[in-house]
Amino acid sequence: MSRTDSYPKMLIWLIIAMMVLAVMALLVVNWTNVSRSKIPVWGELPQFTFTAAHTGQPFGLEDMKGRLNVVDFIFTRCRSACPIMGGNFSELYSLYKGSDKVRFVSISVDPEHDSLAVLREYARQQGVTDDRWVFLRAPVEQVRQLCEGGFMLAADDLPGGHTTKFTLVDHLGRIRSYHEGLDSTGMRILKDNIRQLARDLP
């Protein structure tokens, strides 16, 4: 009789251990996938009609639908937060080039100074070449109403007191998440959510 006859036992244990761990891995991966897909709906945006700088035409909620939208509130004279927010928007804008699933919407909180021409020039400076990033203008009172009532974000003392949050709005015009526009963690989670929600797009 060979010495080796009774040895397969340990190998069988190894195989069992691998199968148990594989099942565990399946469960864990499934759990995380489900948890990631649960992005809450914070509310639906109300109808609004502002003016798009690049066309001079009306632009409203219906124009946002069908794509994912990342929305921020800025003004071109702003020298504190906006350059950082604009830098982050620029980065995202070039990151998602080649896909029309994501649109960026910057709403001016300083319409008195930010004429359509000023906004167009600002867009040019940011490197915007197509309608994946649009700049909107409306009377300041309407902007305040949309920001506070629709986006549920603070809009005190405009233009200086505008929010630095980026809001992710899905293809049905619903608010899905808020992200701090000034830090990299906010950007990372925003990208994760975009990846997730893009799967639901037609």
Next chain:
Amino acid sequence: MKAFTRLAIITTLATYLLIFTGGLVRVSGAGLGCPDWPKCFGRWVPPLSVSQLPVDIDPAQFNFALAWIEYVNRLIGVAVGLLIAAVAVMAIISYRRHPKILIASILAAVLVAFQGWQGGQVVASELAPLLVSVHLVIALVIGGLMIYVSQRAWYLERPDTEKESAYPAGLRMWVGLLWVLALVQVILGTQVREAIETAMHDFPLLPDSELIGAVGVMKYVHPLLGAVIAVAAWIIVFRLVKAKNRPSPIVWQSGWSVAGLVLVQLLVGAVLTFVGIPAVMQVLHMWVAALLTGAILVSYVALGQAQEG
């Protein structure tokens, strides 16, 4: 079995389990489940709900599943760290006259402490691909050291383990070479993973099915070397476990483990290349690689014992 040998073997098994859970953290995307380190959302026990988050943290960051998966990996990591520390302390107390065991134990303890800190750097870098790879390689080195310590302690207790065996001369060198090739292959594998991660970062909406296409020349080099290793492994194992060698249980089992694992590995690799990159297959591919390098090392150390003994 002596307490030290038993502890070393348990620690080795725990280390390979930790390598698995570490891989699971990566493929499930839980690496940043806790955005801080060593605490998780500023707490020693991760939050159970958003309401427990510190006020200065953005609630969008919190995902219960991801936080707890990362946290459990850290807990197992601490447990393995303590086990290895215990092995080192016992080695210092009782194995001072056995420098191979002593040095390997202390080296493992130093490395595991470094690994804990380096894991924090992985989190701080927001999962920089290179740091993720370094984390894996260090883990494999620690696993290898623990195998070595366990096996040496075993032979100390049972010096006759390889007495009856008679392996062909020169085979040990080939097993050693196979081990080196397997380690090179692991490094190449991390390059494939890094390329996929970079592609996901640069083209965030690229579907998973197209990611493998973004891997450059490594897409061919890695499978090719894999095939070479598989053939070489079978030839070597075949010569190793022959009945006329009278192989010891350790050699017989590690040899057949190597032969079996290379086949599993080829199969999983083929799925990843041709079918897609489901997370479970990714973590299996990494873990089987870890087991494979471990099993080859066991054969190598055993052949060394056979030569001495």
